[in-house]
Amino acid sequence: MGSPFRQLPSVDRLLSEPPVREVIAQVGHETAVRLARLLLDEARAAIRRGEPPPELSYLVTALRDRLIQAARLSLQPVINATGVIIHTNLGRAPLSDAARHAVVSITGGYSNLEYDLATGRRGSRYQHAVQLLRDITGAEDALVVNNNAGAVFLALHALAAGREVLISRGQLVEIGGGFRIPDIMAASGAILREVGTTNRTHLRDYEGHLSEHTAMILRVHQSNFRMIGFTTQPSLEELARLAHAHNTLLMDDLGSGTLLDTRAFGLTYEPTVQDSLRAGADLVTFSGDKLLGGPQAGIIVGRADLIARLRSHPLARALRVDKMTLAALEATLSAYRRGTATLEIPIWRMIATPLEALEQRARRWQEQLTARHIPAEVVSSASAVGGGALPGETLPTWALALTAPRVHRLSARLRDGTPPVVARIEDERLLLDPRTVLPEQDDVLLTRVRTAWEAHLAELD
Numbered sequence: 213m214g215s216p217f218r219q220l221p222s223v224d225r226l227l228s229e230p231p232v233r234e235v236i237a238q239v240g241h242e243t244a245v246r247l248a249r250l251l252l253d254e255a256r257a258a259i260r261r262g263e264p265p266p267e268l269s270y271l272v273t274a275l276r277d278r279l280i281q282a283a284r285l286s287l288q289p290v291i292n293a294t295g296v297i298i299h300t301n302l303g304r305a306p307l308s309d310a311a312r313h314a315v316v317s318i319t320g321g322y323s324n325l326e327y328d329l330a331t332g333r334r335g336s337r338y339q340h341a342v343q344l345l346r347d348i349t350g351a352e353d354a355l356v357v358n359n360n361a362g363a364v365f366l367a368l369h370a371l372a373a374g375r376e377v378l379i380s381r382g383q384l385v386e387i388g389g390g391f392r393i394p395d396i397m398a399a400s401g402a403i404l405r406e407v408g409t410t411n412r413t414h415l416r417d418y419e420g421h422l423s424e425h426t427a428m429i430l431r432v433h434q435s436n437f438r439m440i441g442f443t444t445q446p447s448l449e450e451l452a453r454l455a456h457a458h459n460t461l462l463m464d465d466l467g468s469g470t471l472l473d474t475r476a477f478g479l480t481y482e483p484t485v486q487d488s489l490r491a492g493a494d495l496v497t498f499s500g501d502k503l504l505g506g507p508q509a510g511i512i513v514g515r516a517d518l519i520a521r522l523r524s525h526p527l528a529r530a531l532r533v534d535k536m537t538l539a540a541l542e543a544t545l546s547a548y549r550r551g552t553a554t555l556e557i558p559i560w561r562m563i564a565t566p567l568e569a570l571e572q573r574a575r576r577w578q579e580q581l582t583a584r585h586i587p588a589e590v591v592s593s594a595s596a597v598g599g600g601a602l603p604g605e606t607l608p609t610w611a612l613a614l615t616a617p618r619v620h621r622l623s624a625r626l627r628d629g630t631p632p633v634v635a636r637i638e639d640e641r642l643l644l645d646p647r648t649v650l651p652e653q654d655d656v657l658l659t660r661v662r663t664a665w666e667a668h669l670a671e672l673d
């Protein structure tokens with residue numbers, strides 16, 4: 213027999229085993245050699261601890277798994293079975309087919325991103341999407357930047373640095389991911405003037421703080437929480453009248469920025485971009501990937517003279533959007549202009565899915581799983597809009613419920629696979645909500661559930 217160390221294969225031998233050899237190209241030779249050495253080092257360490265040398269077949273399988281694992285890109289598609297439609301941690305809004313096709317066609321080659329085809333001269337990337345935003349919202353002009361946090365920051369910095377911005381104490385909010393209005397304000401160089409109280413702010417509270425130092429009144433939509441009880445805030449119309457009477461600006465940070473009336477879908481009213489402009493806001497800022505259902509972007513619409521100042525500010529260059537974003541955004545917006553947003557844009561399709569359709573889909577899943585002896589029930593539950601929009605508000609749904617011991621372990625198994633499946637746990641049951649599972653994902657979802665379930669049972673035995 214000789215030394216147990218001598219029974220270990222060489223790196224070259226391991227790499228030449230067919231199951232390993234056929235996956236080497238996925239990571240490249242150097243990485244494969246490094247991972248093979250690492251595995252053999254671990255085997256030697258185990259032998260030194262007194263363990264028997266591993267079989268060749270074990271080493272081959274382990275190395276193959278590690279190579280496949282290493283080849284996986286960090287950013288991967290995930291099946292969202294949580295029922296949270298705009299899931300911030302799962303990439304917010306999925307794009308429409310038209311938006312995805314636009315990204316593919318624009319990024320596969322060259323485009324007129326900054327080229328004026330009529331004159332053959334340099335053009336501006338800022339011209340794209342502007343006409344669509346004007347047509348849809350009625351705004352004079354528009355500017356698209358990297359995200360809404362950037363949009364708010366740019367507007368505050370360019371229009372209010374060194375001057376005062378009046379904001380109600382009830383609107384000094386934290387949006388999540390570290391976006392806090394007082395901090396953004398401080399970083400922008402604008403001076404925060406808090407007015408009113410947390411629950412009640414009157415028009416006269418703003419009036420009392422208006423002076424020649426005031427650059428703007430800022431209203432921030434309370435995106436991700438609700439205040440109830442003894443509360444009041446002036447309307448946007450009243451704020452606009454007050455601001456304009458004192459020769460100052462009104463900016464409305466809407467956040468989710470829906471272009472459609474949420475009440476048509478059985479949800480409470482969420483202010484639309486059009487309503488804010490009609491009420492007299494000089495600038496309105498909102499995200500591209502919340503209720504708009506497009507790519508990550510920050511959109512500023514409003515008065516042409518103000519937008520022109522923002523566009524020419526050096527900070528706009530630091531916040532500029534990429535062609536992929538502009539391609540996806542234009543395609544998304546054009547569905548709104550055509551009036552087909554609820555048919556084409558995934559988040560609106562999810563919001564608008566009838567309850568019966570959800571139940572039918574959950575029942576189909578149930579049939580397919582029970583045919584494989586996996587006990588599953590269809591239960592009534594609730595989906596959420598998410599994304600810091602319509603807090604606490606849910607849509608009724610039907611979900612598939614799996615009951616198992618150690619349900620968190622089952623959930624972890626679902627996340628650990630390709631594609632990962634993210635489910636919801638409620639009352640110690642694992643829930644899969646059909647509302648946020650894309651129609652073409654049914655088969656792969658059920659396959660993942662089956663393999664995870666079988667592995668889970670095997671482990672419990």
Ligand SMILES: *Cc1c(COP(=O)(O)O)cnc(C)c1O
Binds near residue numbers: 509
């Ligand atoms: C979400 C949100 C933001 C931040 O927008 P991002 O696009 O995530 O940068 C800012 N303000 C409000 C009111 C929001 O809801």
